[in-house]
Amino acid sequence: MRVSSKAHYGLRMMTEFAKAYGRGPLSLAEVARVEHLPLAYLEQLAAPLRRGGLIEATRGAHGGYVLCHRPADITVLDVITLVEGEVAPVECVAHDYEAGCCVRETDCASRTLWQRLKQSVDAVLSGTTLAELVCERPPVSMFIPLEDVRDHSPSSHVHEAAHV
Numbered sequence: 001m002r003v004s005s006k007a008h009y010g011l012r013m014m015t016e017f018a019k020a021y022g023r024g025p026l027s028l029a030e031v032a033r034v035e036h037l038p039l040a041y042l043e044q045l046a047a048p049l050r051r052g053g054l055i056e057a058t059r060g061a062h063g064g065y066v067l068c069h070r071p072a073d074i075t076v077l078d079v080i081t082l083v084e085g086e087v088a089p090v091e092c093v094a095h096d097y098e099a100g101c102c103v104r105e106t107d108c109a110s111r112t113l114w115q116r117l118k119q120s121v122d123a124v125l126s127g128t129t130l131a132e133l134v135c136e137r138p139p140v141s142m143f144i145p146l147e148d149v150r151d152h153s154p155s156s157h158v159h160e161a162a163h164v
Contacts, residue, residue: 001089009037010045010083011076017055018071018130025057025064041151045083052082071134077125087125093118 012035013028020026028046032039043144046065049055054074055065067074080087092102093114099105 004084005041006045007084009035009041010049011079012037013042013045014054014067014074014130015080015133017065017067018074018134021067021071025062025066027064030064039138048082049079053083054078066129071131072129074130075126076128076130076133077122079127079130085153087118087121087122089117089121090114 014032016031016034017026028042030037031037032042046055050057050065053068056068057063057065077087086094086096088148090111091097092105092108092111102108105111
């Protein structure tokens with residue numbers, strides 16, 4: 001599974017707005033320059049974010065965009081949902097899925113897996129804010145507990161094998 005360029009670029013643009021929060025408007029041209037992204041694409045992504053109430057535009061020589069809310073109040077899920085739509089690995093776990101549309105619905109062996117995956121992805125995305133992404137050192141533990149990282153590192157397996 002891959003994140004779309006719409007979601008990736010939209011989030012990169014919003015992190016630049018979060019970094020500039022409280023310092024006035026930031027132009028899309030500046031975001032494009034800093035992030036090495038196509039300006040025309042950012043212009044397309046700004047429209048749904050503006051309609052969704054996450055950013056607002058200011059016209060003029062010193063115009064640009066600003067966040068409508070504090071970076072701590074905007075989640076990654078908010079951004080992705082506005083630029084991409086709902087995050088759902090398969091159609092049958094999307095919120096707008098109508099029961100009975102799939103003939104395999106009652107005896108699908110993998111549907112519960114996709115439901116669990118969607119819940120996990122939604123939890124991570126809704127539990128991560130723009131403020132956390134732009135802080136100097138985002139807490140790694142918010143994504144993976146440290147003991148899980150140590151348990152799965154190649155060196156821990158070598159170390160365990162040495163004691164056998």
